[in-house]
Amino acid sequence: MEVKIGVQFAPRELVMESAQSPAEIEQIVTDAIAGEGTLSLTDEKGRRIIVPVAKLAYVEIAEASPRAVGFTVR
Numbered sequence: 001m002e003v004k005i006g007v008q009f010a011p012r013e014l015v016m017e018s019a020q021s022p023a024e025i026e027q028i029v030t031d032a033i034a035g036e037g038t039l040s041l042t043d044e045k046g047r048r049i050i051v052p053v054a055k056l057a058y059v060e061i062a063e064a065s066p067r068a069v070g071f072t073v074r
Contacts, residue, residue, distance in 0.1 A: 001017070001018045001019070001020060001021065001022060001025065001061065001062070001063065002015065002016075002017055002018075002061075002062050002063070003015070003016050003017075003018050003025060003041060003059065003060070003061055003062075004058075004059070004060040004062070005039070005041075005049070005051060005056070005058075005059050005060075006056070006057035006058040006059070006060075007051060007055050007056065007057060008055045008056070008057050009055075014049055014051070016041065016043040016047075016049055017043055017044045018041060018042070018043055018044060019044050022061045025041070025059075025061050026061060028040075028041060029059050032053050033053055033056070035053070036053055036054070037052075037053060038050050038051065038052055038053060039051045039052075039053055039056060039059075
């Protein structure tokens, strides 16, 4: 699962791959917003991303797209 997190006043979004389902990620984001604390997610490699809820601009949850490798012939 690919998760993109927009942070206020940051020029780039945070992008991570997660093994969790979209429903699990949505629940974590919803709980974080309701608690007005921090959003904490862990990626597939065990790295943790922590963002203050007050600085969240958006969270996009999408199926991971396969990355193209090599060259294409036209």
